[in-house]
Amino acid sequence: MFSKSEEQSILYGLVTVSVNGRTPSAKANYLLVQWGCQLSEKLSNSYLPTKRMMLLHFSKGELQDMDRCSEQVYLMIFESFAKRLISYEEKKDRKKLLDNYKAFMNGLISLPVNIPGTAFHACVQGSKNAIKVITDIYHERKASKIPHNDFLDRLIEEEEKENAFMDDGVAINMLFLLLFGAFESTSEAITLLTKFIFDHPEVLEELTKEHEAILKSRKNQESGLTWQEYKSMNFTHMVINETVRLANIAPLIFRKVGKEAEMKGYTIPKGWIVLVAPAVVHLNPEKYENPLEFNPWRWKEQDLHSGSKTFMAWGSGTRLCVGADFAKLQIAIFIHHFVTKYRWSVTKGGDFIRRPSLIFPNGIHIKIAEKQKC
Numbered sequence: 018m019f020s021k022s023e024e025q026s027i028l029y030g031l032v033t034v035s036v037n038g039r040t041p042s043a044k045a046n047y048l049l050v051q052w053g054c055q056l057s058e059k060l061s062n063s064y065l066p067t068k069r070m071m072l073l074h075f076s077k078g079e080l081q082d083m084d085r086c087s088e089q090v091y092l093m094i095f096e097s098f099a100k101r102l103i104s105y106e107e108k109k110d111r112k113k114l115l116d117n118y119k120a121f122m123n124g125l126i127s128l129p130v131n132i133p134g135t136a137f138h139a140c141v142q143g144s145k146n147a148i149k150v151i152t153d154i155y156h157e158r159k160a161s162k163i164p165h166n167d168f169l170d171r172l173i174e175e176e177e178k179e180n181a182f183m184d185d186g187v188a189i190n191m192l193f194l195l196l197f198g199a200f201e202s203t204s205e206a207i208t209l210l211t212k213f214i215f216d217h218p219e220v221l222e223e224l225t226k227e228h229e230a231i232l233k234s235r236k237n238q239e240s241g242l243t244w245q246e247y248k249s250m251n252f253t254h255m256v257i258n259e260t261v262r263l264a265n266i267a268p269l270i271f272r273k274v275g276k277e278a279e280m281k282g283y284t285i286p287k288g289w290i291v292l293v294a295p296a297v298v299h300l301n302p303e304k305y306e307n308p309l310e311f312n313p314w315r316w317k318e319q320d321l322h323s324g325s326k327t328f329m330a331w332g333s334g335t336r337l338c339v340g341a342d343f344a345k346l347q348i349a350i351f352i353h354h355f356v357t358k359y360r361w362s363v364t365k366g367g368d369f370i371r372r373p374s375l376i377f378p379n380g381i382h383i384k385i386a387e388k389q390k391c
């Protein structure tokens with residue numbers, strides 16, 4: 018378990034990022050990963066793509082047509098984060114937090130005409146309703162003082178301190194944004210990855226080999242994934258990197274110009290905001306051979322865990338996604354169960370568009386069944 022001070026560092030890491038827009042300390046980011054890892058050690062009964070969760074979402078024991086795998090992934094990842102952050106369960110709570118997030122997302126980049134019927138109006142309403150649900154949960158928890166062992170507990174503890182650096186409003190906004198940033202991106206990555214590995218059987222084969230080897234060398238077959246096992250998933254990390262390179266989930270990142278700079282004959286004044294489009298680099302044939310090809314092997318013997326001027330799926334420079342390692346962990350866990358426990362194939366769908374986030378207009382439909390145990 019983590020000590021109080023370590024947990025607080027995790028909290029500070031997230032709070033600093035969301036509230037002040039500053040980069041969390043490397044230690045806080047590291048602790049966030051450790052926290053995720055600690056959760057992963059309890060995989061067998063509590064954490065997201067556990068067998069139980071996957072079964073719940075993907076299969077009822079028989080071969081079946083799955084309507085919109087993408088919807089299921091979305092729900093699965095949402096439930097996972099909502100539970101960890103605020104102990105919210107969509108099915109139980111019936112507060113429709115997810116629907117409101119969807120409305121928010123759909124109109125996030127739209128004409129700002131706030132009249133009923135427009136995407137922008139639905140977006141504003143969606144965010145208001147979602148914030149209302151989170152606000153109610155926040156205040157109920159604060160009043161009840163019943164601990165739930167989730168992120169909200171820590172947040173309230175922090176907020177109630179003397180000289181706290183945030184108030185209720187900041188804490189609630191932070192929860193709203195954190196939940197959004199976490200589940201939307203991760204579920205998009207997993208959905209796209211499902212399509213990619215189905216379209217590339219050689220990748221699926223290599224992944225299956227890697228994960229079955231993990232199972233074979235495990236002493237207790239019933240125990241969950243361990244941190245060591247996770248760290249050994251080299252090919253899996255190559256697949257994740259390749260997926261997020263092509264996915265360009267964050268279509269744009271913002272940077273403020275710290276000092277006047279010259280670029281290709283143009284002067285960029287100090288204080289200007291620059292929009293960086295990672296796809297321009299990720300799909301540049303001078304940086305990546307056949308850039309549109311899904312080829313995890315291009316990451317062989319490359320650094321798989323840091324950003325660079327040619328790989329900025331998690332941001333770039335000193336400011337990176339604070340949840341990157343956590344997201345990678347989730348995706349790896351998903352892959353582990355998906356390739357070792359199930360037989361599956363995509364039956365239709367899989368096309369995607371950008372709006373500007375990745376959208377799968379026809380979902381991805383899959384046929385799935387549990388593999389027979391030998």
Ligand code: HEM
Nearest residue numbers: 034199202203206266267330331332333336338339340344
């Ligand atoms: C596939 C999944 C994900 C992708 C591709 C992704 C990507 C990104 C990118 C590109 C940024 C912008 C960084 C920058 O400005 O340079 C970012 C920021 C951020 N991400 Fe993620 N992210 C993912 C998952 C997550 C998760 C799971 C969490 C939370 C646990 C999270 C929390 C955040 C936060 C709080 C920021 C703001 C960082 C700041 O303001 O400095 N992200 N993410």
